[in-house]
Amino acid sequence: MNRAAQPGWQGEIWLAEDHCLVTGRLGRTDSHQHYAHQLLIGLDADVEVCLDGRTYGGPRILIPSQQAHAILSESVQCITLFAEPLAFCVADLQCLGESANAVEQLAMRMRTWPRSALDPRLAKALGRVRAIGEKSLPAHELASVASLSISQLERLCTSQLRVSVRRLVLWQRLRMAVQQALAGANLTQAALAAGFADSAHLSRSMRRHFGLTPSEIVRDLRLGAPG
Structure with missing residues (x-):
């Protein structure tokens, strides 16, 4: 199956100043790495990713900043959180994801979570x-x-x-x-x-940062805010 025929990312994306939330269906990606930490929360099935050549699966997958990875899941209903290391550490995302099973709940916690202090x-x-x-x-x-x-x-x-x-x-x-x-x-x-x-x-x-072309990213996503 070629890329155009594969299910892509579908749903809603909310861009905040130091983080981004996506809620909807996952699509596969090529291997890539980006600045943000990434948390994947599967809502109707486990999420599968490839990290350093090994496949990992589970209801929650946390990918630290700058770690090469590829999304293997297709059409899994998922909450995806991208959080910038300048404001959040990996431990923050672990805590944030443990009790968040709805995007509105996670969005509220992100808004009020204390940010890392900067010079x-x-x-x-x-x-x-x-x-x-x-x-x-x-x-x-x-x-x-x-x-x-x-x-x-x-x-x-x-x-x-x-x-x-x-x-x-x-x-x-x-x-x-x-x-x-x-x-x-x-x-x-x-x-x-x-x-x-x-x-x-x-x-x-x-493609280097997200494993997708711009058209694949925006094709089935709409801009909005949860809640």
Whole structure:
């Protein structure tokens, strides 16, 4: 069966500032890795994933940041949580997932869960990243916002956010492109609005980070908020 004929991700996606919730049917993905921790909660069957070449299954699967993985389940009703390490640790997700069997319940807990404290200078740089648009955002500009040298900013990002400055900016651009596409922009418009060179550039980045093309991600998902 080719990819176009396979069931894709179906349901609703909610993009918050430091996390994302998806509720609906899972679709298979190629191997990929992304900045966010990921928690999968199967609602009508166990979830299966491939981690480091081994298959794991269960009602809840937790995938730490930057760990290569592939989703093997198809059409399983599932809650998927993506949570940024800058705000949440793996232990947070373990606690959050233990008692959450409804997306509304998990959304409420995510809104009120205490975030990890950030160095105030890093928080300033992060605020600039959150406000990213179609223009470039060089490291020296972020460093200036944070009143740091570029090397100091890089060290803070690596130690506190567990990601380089460049990858943090790319992660935010990917989030923005998905939001634009789900809001009705075509993929070229979404790519340009998020600062990618073109839709092909966006597609390559999406496949590396999510194991899917942008069209596969947005095809059967709608933008919304649980509750």
